[in-house]
Amino acid sequence: MEAKAYLKYVRISPRKVEIVLDLIRGKDAGTAMAIIKNTRKAACEPLEKLLKSAIANAEHNFGMDVSKLYVSECFVCPGPTLKRWLPRAKGSADRLLKRTSHITMALKEKES
DSSP: OEEEEEEEEESSOHHHHHHHHHHHTTSBHHHHHHHHHTOOOTTHHHHHHHHHHHHHHHHHHHOOOGGGEEEEEEEEEEOOOEEEEEEOGGGOEEEEEEOOEEEEEEEEEOOO
C-alpha cells in the first residue's frame, strides 16, 4: 500500500524540480525531509510541502507508521506553459516560456 500526494500547476520548470527529486528518490521520509531543508534550490519549498502532505496522507488515511516510510516514487511532468512576450530592439519581440510542473510523490512502508 502506498500513500500519494500531488502538486499541480507549480510555477517552476520541471527541469529544476527533477534535480531535487533525484536527491530524495528511495530515501527514508525523515532523511528526504532533511535533504530538502538543507538544499538551496527553488524547488525545495513546494517539495517540502508535498512531502509533508504525503506523510500526513499515509498516517491519516492508511494508518502507516511514519518512522517506516520511504519515498518509493517521485516524478514530475510538465504542465501548461504560459507564453509571454518581451520587447526587444528595433521593434522585435522575444517569446518567454513560463513553464509549470505537475509533481507526484508516493510513500511506502518498509517491510522489516
